[in-house]
Amino acid sequence: MTADAGPDPLPSWREGSIKRRLLAFVAAVCTPGDPAWVAPQERIAVFDNDGTLWSEQPMYVQLAFALQRVRCLVAERAELAHHPLVAAALADDIEALMGHGLEGLLELAAMTHAGMADAAFSALARAWLREARHPGLGVPYTGLVYQPMLELLALLRAREFRSWIVTGGGVEFVRVFAEETYGIPPERVIGSTLQLRYGEENGQPTVWREAVVDAINDGDAKPVGIARAIGRRPIAAFGNSDGDLAMLRWTTAGPGRRLGLLLHHDDDEREVAYDRASAFGRLDLGLELARRHGWSLVSLRRDWHRIFPTPLPQD
Amino acid sequence: MTADAGPDPLPSWREGSIKRRLLAFVAAVCTPGDPAWVAPQERIAVFDNDGTLWSEQPMYVQLAFALQRVRCLVAERAELAHHPLVAAALADDIEALMGHGLEGLLELAAMTHAGMADAAFSALARAWLREARHPGLGVPYTGLVYQPMLELLALLRAREFRSWIVTGGGVEFVRVFAEETYGIPPERVIGSTLQLRYGEENGQPTVWREAVVDAINDGDAKPVGIARAIGRRPIAAFGNSDGDLAMLRWTTAGPGRRLGLLLHHDDDEREVAYDRASAFGRLDLGLELARRHGWSLVSLRRDWHRIFPTPLPQD
Incomplete structure (x- = not known):
């Protein structure tokens, strides 16, 4: 960063190699003349939601x-x-x-x-x-978003990135809060889907939700969903579980400078240390791939100065 | 329009009721304090492509x-x-x-x-x-976009609308030229799709196109595709054939001020008068629905001062 840089855009990230790498990546791809410069329309970043942008504990x-x-x-x-x-x-x-x-x-x-x-x-x-309130903490679920990720989203927005959520959760559910909570509009949420049907109900044209799962947006389906919806390969990807590895792999294997980041839920004091015993994968493969492909491994314990926007009972 | 309005934003549209209606709609939904005002994030406009934004004659x-x-x-x-x-x-x-x-x-x-x-x-x-060149006219196909629609897209862009293409054509095909030709980025194109498969090919993560039709984005599938991709009901819709009627109907039945517009290909001198004998529908239903639901019927012959950006042999 240059000497005349303004206030720290990532105050909740502790100083260290991860924060340096994030800031260096954003600076490089956004600086005209830099060999890593990327045109604004190609500055696509994709984020998993559960466990990456907000807490998934004790359940989704x-x-x-x-x-x-x-x-x-x-x-x-x-x-x-x-x-x-x-x-x-x-x-x-x-x-x-x-x-x-x-x-x-x-x-x-x-x-x-x-x-x-x-x-x-x-x-x-x-x-x-x-x-609704989180059963253990008594706060609204939207209070359990990760403050460091909000700061990252704001930094990317300020640098003309378009950030997308690519979630295994239901797309319509996530859209309900994504704009207000993350600043991500509904059309930038890709998720699992139910079948929809169009028709007239009582003379009113209606898009109707059928009780049939249409697509599960997880694992290999994430790059497919991104190609389908965005039509461009992202240059940065953020995830936390096995379901995000294909998206990280596809993103970071593209040409030019790329960034892959995997959250490591290892903080049993301020959150829950769980990702070595997650229901849907133990992240052992993720840790191995992170080493092999140069993804940043973010330790919540070590790299985050704070976790939630407002202090919680366990904070 | 106010007296201090700048140059005519729609010079290729002839003066008349259609042009007045277009300008009045845009002015109303974009004027804070107007009862029809719409927040910028809700200013979604959807456009069919073939026969609406560019020529579909003699073939797609x-x-x-x-x-x-x-x-x-x-x-x-x-x-x-x-x-x-x-x-x-x-x-x-x-x-x-x-x-x-x-x-x-x-x-x-x-x-x-x-x-x-x-x-x-x-x-x-x-x-x-x-x-490639159009067989009869000898010009690139991207020269056969409709100049009045380009002006309309530019006007909407200037007034903070987000315009989407909702096409029966293949989404990846349309994405190739939509940004340069219409100013519509790839992620705002919804279209028919082939099945995609993610995997490694020769050690490279790849999204692969399978020779299987996945979804045909026409008719009732258009509102479904819009709900899926955008997550909001548009406030303006533009089409020209039977395949666009459900999209127009759903759009214009929403609350508040809405605009539906159906192009009527009736100009046999400067283009082709064909929409009463189209392969995929005769537009008779469209004309009837336009009357019933108050959609504007644009006559290319009467309402467009010019059709293509540069004069063509038959212009």
């Missing part, structure tokens, strides 16, 4: 929403209580639910987030996010 | 590309010459090809635009568009 936030929705559903259709996913949800048996994998979670989402117009779903999810 | 431009590609394909795999679509293509029998409907055309696109990395396809299409 969308799963907490599904647990609430499932009770409404069973009140209307009691016979569903015998469905194994519904039974596990009613018993708050998170371990059993996670045992069904991302596919099972999305199946539960399909059952509980469908059978309505897309606008009706967005309104439901918005209302829930406003009212 | 992408079909002309497929006719060239099919010869390369048969040179490598002679047995394909017996496939009915390929045989019709080799015979330049456009009528027979159109008889297979959009589904058949996309099948031909799948056969001829796949089996390669997405980046390789883009390079092929870009090279073809640079070299």
